[in-house]
Amino acid sequence: MQSYDAIVIGAGVIGSSVAYHLARLGAAKVLVLDRLQIGSGTSTQSSGILRTHYSVIENVELAKHSWSVFNDFAGYLGDEEASAGLVKCGYLICAPDGPKLEPLRAALAGQERMGVEVRLLDQAAARELLPIAQFDDAALIGYEPEAGFADAYLVATGFARAARRQGVKIMEGVNVERLLMENGRVVGVETNQGRFHSQTVISTQNIWAGDIERWTGVPTPVKAERHAVLALEGPEAYSFKMPVFKDLGSPGMLYCRSYGGNQMLVSEGTVGETLAQPDNEQGDISMDYVVEVGGQVAERFPSFGEAGLASSWTGVYDVTPDWNPVLGRLPDVPGLVVGYGFSGHGFKLSPGVGLVLAQEALGLPTEVSLAPYAHERFRSGQLLTGRYGLGAVS
């Protein structure tokens, strides 16, 4: 049996980031196992939006740290060739009078307290930044200049390459079938290619985290939820210089960004379709759904009433009851550290999450406290539900 300082299950943006940070923090022998390929889980389905706007203050802290990494990805990795595909176009968010107004005000104030630059804009200033939209109903508009979007595949492979350069071994096509336990603690994993030994296993399995429940009996509070993403070609371009936009006034709490230089990527920030089994295969998107979302888009972007559907796809979120991740040790399973349940917003947190999970796995103090993200909260009832209610803003 081969022996390692740490074994990471899963090579999405989270697992690759954990592996890189383990090596960066001095772990000499690290093994990453993925049943498919790096980034081939749900990471490549990501819309890639980066912001520190959150109503849950702990998330602001993780996102802020992560933004500093995205902002200088090559420098952070010490790899001149690395790119996160970052487009720094800013993030605009607005709410009309109504239930989302005070949560937005409080979240913007929270960001400011955390030292994030945010500006309050009037409708005219918002139109200057995003001239294809109208803001007639907007009672409050926030703008975060240090935000934008990036490419999750580039980030996963960037972390993986930097990890390999530091000696991490990444094996693709290896399925972890169970945890090996001895005297009540984890001592390794059994896979379709044999056994690998380690006193520390980090599971970053996303929608497949239910494996942990099967292997250990500890409940995994995650369901797989499918979401649709549309790319619309309008008569006016949504250029890459225009900010990402979050419309808290729309029924679907839409988010939009530039896509392919001139199209609009749009998706709803609300609850999706729960799947019976974790599966990131493509699902159907009905024409009724496209028309319904198109109608919401046209309310905000009047010329997009004429838009055509350029392409569409689906992606699957690993959703927890409070739409926030579970990070840290499972006390009932010594030797096991988990990072799952990102509920549609894990890409923007991935550098920071990789760092804190690696620190926790190595027994070091964590950059950000993991206590609020503990699995225990689902037993104690101290949930991390955001002020916007359930949905990926959090």
Ligand SMILES: Cc1cc2nc3c(=O)[nH]c(=O)nc-3n(C[C@H](O)[C@H](O)[C@H](O)COP(=O)(O)OP(=O)(O)OC[C@H]3O[C@@H](n4cnc5c(N)ncnc54)[C@H](O)[C@@H]3O)c2cc1C
């Ligand atoms: C449509 C969509 C839009 C999104 N938009 C955004 C956004 O704009 N901004 C944002 O911040 N986040 C967004 N997200 C969320 C973000 O993309 C995810 O939170 C993040 O990519 C999850 O990364 P991961 O590493 O946890 O999961 P994954 O990429 O799914 O990786 C998990 C890996 O584990 C492997 N695995 C599982 N079980 C086993 C096993 N038993 N043995 C071996 N390997 C195993 C899988 O093969 C997989 O590669 C979006 C997600 C979707 C679906």
